[in-house]
Structure formats: structure tokens, C-alpha cells
Amino acid sequence: MMAAPRYRQDVGDSRARAIAKVKIAAKQLGLDDATYRAMLSRITGQDSAAKCTEAQLGRVLDEMKAKGWKASKPAARSERSASSTRHAAKQAVSPLALKARAMWISLHQLGEVRDPSEAALEAFARRQLGVDRLQWAVPSQGAALIEALKAMAERAGWSQDTTGLAPDERLPVLKARLAELIAQREAGR
Incomplete structure (x- = not known):
């Protein structure tokens, strides 16, 4: 045979x-x-x-x-264990993604978002936009994500209305409103 x-x-x-x-x-x-x-x-x-x-x-x-x-070369054995807990995918760095990340963390500080991690934001974006990765979202999808986060903020009592404000005044006003709301919630505990 x-x-x-x-x-x-x-x-x-x-x-x-x-x-x-x-x-x-x-x-x-x-x-x-x-x-x-x-x-x-x-x-x-x-x-x-x-x-x-x-x-x-x-x-x-x-x-x-x-x-x-x-593609990456295999890490040395000692590096492998240290890097195994890191999130392997790249974070989205577009201006809309950065704004979404900032709002996500702010909503966590308000107690509206339980998990402030990048993975949780990616999962939220996946549900809202139907795209596997935030970094793959087109600008119109990113804008829709920001609007969804703004709606969450409004429901939490954090006003997102910047009507009548100059562009350079908007961010400081939003931050002040956030700080005031957090302080009110802390005082009410």
C-alpha cells in the first residue's frame, strides 16, 4: 500500500x-x-x-x-502578556469621533452612561449607526451619533442649546453647565 x-x-x-x-x-x-x-x-x-x-x-x-x-511582528513573550489587555483596534480620531468621546465621558460623569470605555462607545455607535467601527463612520453618521448623545444629555438635564453664542463661547458654556449639573447632583445626594 x-x-x-x-x-x-x-x-x-x-x-x-x-x-x-x-x-x-x-x-x-x-x-x-x-x-x-x-x-x-x-x-x-x-x-x-x-x-x-x-x-x-x-x-x-x-x-x-x-x-x-x-500586520505586526509577534511580540516578545514578556511584551505579549502586557499588551494582551489593551484594545487592539485603533480609536477613531476624526473631530466628530473626538466630540462623541468627550460627550460619552461627560455623560458618564453625569451618571447617564455606566461604562465610559472606548469599547462601550463603539458598541453604542454600532447600535446607533449600523457600522462596525466608529472610525469607519462617514461624517453624516458621525453627526447623527452626536445628535443622539445630545438627546441623552438633554434628557439628563444638561442643556445643549448654544443658540446666540459665539463659536468660541460654546464650549466654555457647555462645560460650565455640565459642572453645575454635576455639583447639583452631588449636593442632592
């Missing part, structure tokens, strides 16, 4: 590493299973990375890099 032919080790290892990279990239980009499989199908015609050739996997990785994923 003849033994089954073996794959060349270096080719199989290379493909296995490419599949692993695709899986890691999908996780770090926060792609859910349906989005991930739709992307695979669009790029390769396959619904699973295991069915893809190395060339197809390379095209998938190129697409993921275009979406913001950056």
Missing part, C-alpha cells in the same frame, strides 16, 4: 500562516462573521479562507490593510 502524498511543508506552512493572518485581521478590524464572509466572497468567490489559494489570501489581506489593519 502506498502512502498518501504529503504537501510540501514550506508551501503548506505559508498558506496556513496566511489563513491565520486573515483571521487575526478580521478579528482586529471587528468584522462580524457575515461581514467577513461577504468580503471573502466578493474578493475571492470563496466563503471560507480555508478554500482560498495563497494568491487569494494575499488579495484579502491587501483589502484588510486598506481598511486599516496593520
